[in-house]
Amino acid sequence: MSNFITESKLGKKLGAKGVYITMGACLIALAGTGAAAYNKAVEELNKTIVMDAPRAVEQADNKTDDVPKTESSSSVRERSESSSKREESSSMVSEDIKTQPNIMPVNGDIIKPFSGGELVKDETLGVWRTHDGVDIKADVGTPVKAMNKGVVSEVKEDPLWGCCVIIDHGSGITGYYYSLSKALNVAAGDKVNAGQVIGTVGDTAECEAAELSHLHFGLKRDNSWIDPLEFIGGNTK
DSSP states (O other): OHHHHHHHHHHHHHOHHHHHHHHHHHHHHHTTOOHHHHHHHHHHHHHHHHHHHHHHHHHHHHHHHHSOOOOOHHHHHHHHHHHHHHHHHHHHHHSOSOSSOOOOSSOSOEEEOOOTTOEEEETTTTEEEEOOSEEEEOOTTOEEEOSSSEEEEEEEEETTTEEEEEEEEETTEEEEEEEEOSOOSOOTTOEEOTTOEEEEBOOOOGGGTTSOSEEEEEEEETTEEEOHHHHHTSOOO
16 A cells, blocks of 8 residues: 555656556556566656656757747847937927027018918009018118028029028028128028128118118028018017
8 A cells, every 4th residue: 555655646746647657557566466567567667757857858948948038138228228319319400490599680660560371462562462571670781680590592683572692590491581782791602690790781672662671581481481570589689
């Protein structure tokens, strides 16, 4: 009986196959086949243990290989820092002009405001049309300043708007300085800073000749006209 108990405990440790072999050995012993049969059963059991052991180890190794490898903390940190730098760089490119203060090109009363797409009467031409900028009262010869830093993209003489300077201020903002005198301080391709004098009021805009002497100043954001006063915020320094 003690042999039966011992073999049963051993069978539990060896799994289902060990249980069957152990039970077989015990039944043979109990059936009276003698010690020889019992010893033969134990010998078969030992062979089974020896043969199954390497296979069990191999299966355990395969399961270990299947476990996904976790990324090291240093790799996670490096990827996170790289992502943060890209986001920071992207946000800096998309921001409006902030490196220099926006200023009004000249100081003076607004004699004709931005119409915001609505039609207004043109006193000179006698027609209704949009007024896509602001007319700032200023005497002829008054210095005209760049609203902000930028690059002069074009200098031209227009039959209606007179002498014109167009400045790319960056971030999708373009400034239009009309009715200037022909004596300019800048040429196409020049870089300018906020407050830099680009020329003087010349009263050369034929399409607004009926008005008092002034600078016609317009702004576009991404090729759409916007109100210069709202963009600059009323800063007239």
